[in-house]
Amino acid sequence: MMDETHTSFPRLLGTALLILLLVGIGAVIGATLWPRVVTVEQRVTAPIRRDIGAQGFAERLPDLVEATCPAIVQVNGLLPTPSVANLPKGHKAKRAMPPPPPITNGFFVSDDGYVLAMAPGAHPQGPISVQMPDGSNAEAELRASDPATGLVLLKVDGKGLTTLDFSDEDFPRIGASGLIPFVAPGQRCAIQTGIVAADYLVDHAHNAGTIRATPALDPVLVGAPLIDSDGDVFGIAMPADGKRGTPYLPGNVAARVVSQMLRSGSPTRALGIVPDDLTPVLARRLATDRQRGAVISWVVPGSAADKAGLHAADIVLAVNGAPISGASELSRTLDGARGTIPLTILRDGQQIAMTLSGPDQ
Known part of the structure; x- marks a missing residue:
């Protein structure tokens, strides 16, 4: 009995060591091959995921039409x-x-x-x-x-009406698809789809921070909203300007203007600037790693900002040497400012010193 116990123990030990050795070899082989498997899987499944994503917007169109047309x-x-x-x-x-x-x-x-x-x-x-x-x-x-x-x-007089919200997206991305519900003369709600083809950075627009979507809309459809896959507004059709496609006012700019109109009856235009926050999306589009500052999204023609040479896409970093963190701080700082107002802006990666001329004291 004693001999059998002594004999079986080495066998069990040897078996355990063999199992551990095989597990170790399997782990090494798996670690070597798994990245290749993942890479192959990504190559195979990426087009499928893209197709599913593309189909997702199309499949949602009936629901989006049903949800947005009543507004x-x-x-x-x-x-x-x-x-x-x-x-x-x-x-x-x-x-x-x-x-x-x-x-x-x-x-x-x-x-x-x-x-x-x-x-x-x-x-x-x-x-x-x-x-x-x-x-x-x-x-x-x-x-x-x-x-x-x-x-x-x-x-208008009404109660319990269907409304549209503005998109939470920082800035529309080039290539984004949208639904355009509209009412043509003598008709009820109809639809068209559009794709964001360019923005004011591509078009080199100096005053207006617009996006551009194709195909172009009929001129009588000015004011039609551009709706994202969540049913929110990320653009509003503007009058044609002779360029390809239709210009749209970005939803983030419109949301700021609407908030001011609902709150005070008229938008505030501190020295002719419509500012926006420097969000991560805008920072990437402007090729900067800055996290603070206010982006100029609109310059009123003939205003003090226009006369000073400020452009849409300029990033205001400081006013009178004091750093600017965002759009609200820039508006508060410029509101009521008088005389000569030094600015530090970032344009095309270069810091520039400019001067705004506010009202006289």
Whole structure:
């Protein structure tokens, strides 16, 4: 009995050592081969994931249409109507035609009847009416307008209306797809899709921080929102400017303007600047690793900022030598500023000293 115990122990020890050796060899082989397996898997599955992602937006379109169309309206009586007398000579055929209707698209931003529309230089051409989502017409009152961006805020009687929210995304990405719900003259809500093809950094726009989407919209669809896959607004169609595609006011800029119009009735324009926070997305687009500062997203033509030579995409780092952390601090600092105002900005990776001329003391 004693001999059997002594004999079996070495065998068990040897077996255990052999198992440990095999496990170690397996671990070494696995560590060597696993990265290759993962790489192959990524190569095989990446196109599949891209296809699924692309299909995801298309598959969501019916739900997005159902969710957003009840918020889309058409505004009549707001845009200036061209005068036939001002048409160029030789346009006799045009003289016999009635002028185009002063219309624009819009959408509800509050469930009690506030409508946001796009109407640069707008002033009422008689009564303003809104074609509601159910096809009925409602009288509207012009509550606020922003000459810089062209946004207008209207009010109709309503309660429990469907509204659209602005996207939380920092800045629209080139290549992003969007749904464009609109109301054409004499029609109910219809849709088109668009793709962000460029932004103001690509277009080298000096004053306006716009994005551009293709295909181009019909001019009567100005004001139509560009909707992301979550059903939020990340752009608002602006009038055509002669370039390819349709320019859109980014949703983050529109959200800031709407907040000011709802709060105070008119946007504040400290020396002609519409600022934005330097978010990680904007920082990457501007090729900077800065984490503090305010990005100029809009410069009002003819303003003090325009005369000083400030451009959209400039990053304001300091005012009077004091660092600027974001858009709100820049607005507070410039609001009410007088006399000569030194600025430190970052443009194309280079720090530049500039001077703003505020109102005299």
